[in-house]
Amino acid sequence: MKVNRMMPWSERFVSLERSLHQLPFLIFGGAARAAYWLADKLVVTKIRLSFPNLPLAFDGMTITHISDIHLGPLFSLKHHFPPLLSACRELNSDLICCTGDWVDFDLDMLPEALKEFDTLRPEMGWFGILGNHDYHFNRWKLLKILRPWLKERLLINQFVRLKSGGESIDVCGLDFSVCGSRLLRGLKALELNRPDPGAFTLGLAHYPDVFDPFREMHRVDLMLTGHTHGGQICWTPLPEPPVGPVTENYKYCRGLYEVDGSWVYVSCGLGATVPIRINCPPEVTQITLSCSPSSS
Numbered sequence: 001m002k003v004n005r006m007m008p009w010s011e012r013f014v015s016l017e018r019s020l021h022q023l024p025f026l027i028f029g030g031a032a033r034a035a036y037w038l039a040d041k042l043v044v045t046k047i048r049l050s051f052p053n054l055p056l057a058f059d060g061m062t063i064t065h066i067s068d069i070h071l072g073p074l075f076s077l078k079h080h081f082p083p084l085l086s087a088c089r090e091l092n093s094d095l096i097c098c099t100g101d102w103v104d105f106d107l108d109m110l111p112e113a114l115k116e117f118d119t120l121r122p123e124m125g126w127f128g129i130l131g132n133h134d135y136h137f138n139r140w141k142l143l144k145i146l147r148p149w150l151k152e153r154l155l156i157n158q159f160v161r162l163k164s165g166g167e168s169i170d171v172c173g174l175d176f177s178v179c180g181s182r183l184l185r186g187l188k189a190l191e192l193n194r195p196d197p198g199a200f201t202l203g204l205a206h207y208p209d210v211f212d213p214f215r216e217m218h219r220v221d222l223m224l225t226g227h228t229h230g231g232q233i234c235w236t237p238l239p240e241p242p243v244g245p246v247t248e249n250y251k252y253c254r255g256l257y258e259v260d261g262s263w264v265y266v267s268c269g270l271g272a273t274v275p276i277r278i279n280c281p282p283e284v285t286q287i288t289l290s291c292s293p294s295s296s
């Protein structure tokens with residue numbers, strides 16, 4: 001006679017409890033696998049933009065734009081840095097700009113990461129700003145590490161005038177803000193710090209939708225941004241406009257936009273807290289500035 005032996009309730013409970021204990025490990029294990037898989041999917045985007053007001057001395061200047069590194073267990077020095085560093089080395093740009101979210105939640109790996117970044121020596125150096133992860137978690141501790149490395153080029157509502165051949169361009173960086181009085185304070189602080197705007201402005205901001213208020217208060221020729229991770233999950237591949245679960249939340253979500261002669265680039269970024277990306281691969285961008293359409 002066949003007997004179906006049912007597991008006693010006490011054993012079922014122990015089994016369920018064991019499974020629940022394993023759940024975080026299963027989730028983190030899956031996330032780590034997804035993150036390692038993404039390490040090989042890094043794409044390099046190259047863009048050339050023409051600006052009639054770009055000083056001649058800066059014609060052909062190249063900028064490597066990185067964003068949203070989210071340094072942490074899911075964006076590691078061992079697996080994710082080698083492809084990132086080799087892409088940056090190969091691009092060999094004049095300038096490297098990081099538009100925030102240097103870290104995910106903790107700072108443990110940042111000093112070592114900066115040592116790795118030291119091996120990249122762009123002729124015009126680095127610029128950096130803070131993202132929401134840098135702002136909300138360990139801001140002061142992070143500043144203690146990042147400030148000595150970037151010095152005056154860590155732009156918190158500040159600008160630096162880059163000079164070449166008797167001409168100059170301004171690099172302006174906005175502290176992390178999204179909207180409202182905090183954004184307004186940042187824009188006004190920048191205005192006070194830069195009473196005499198230069199001929200050409202390169203803006204850096206983490207949150208892309210500050211592009212409109214930024215260009216309304218300060219003329220900006222090109223703004224580099226991140227934060228959205230390109231939408232992170234999109235049903236439409238590049239270069240089509242992004243369509244996905246969160247893309248409607250942003251006016252500027254992925255790629256290049258032009259408004260009244262000003263440009264904004266929204267990077268898909270490199271890392272993420274949740275390492276799921278569909279049609280939004282981790283990205284390094286190189287932008288070449290050009291003086292006239294004829295040289296494009």
Ligand SMILES: [Fe+2]
Pocket residue numbers: 068070101131227228229269272
């Ligand atoms: Fe981010």
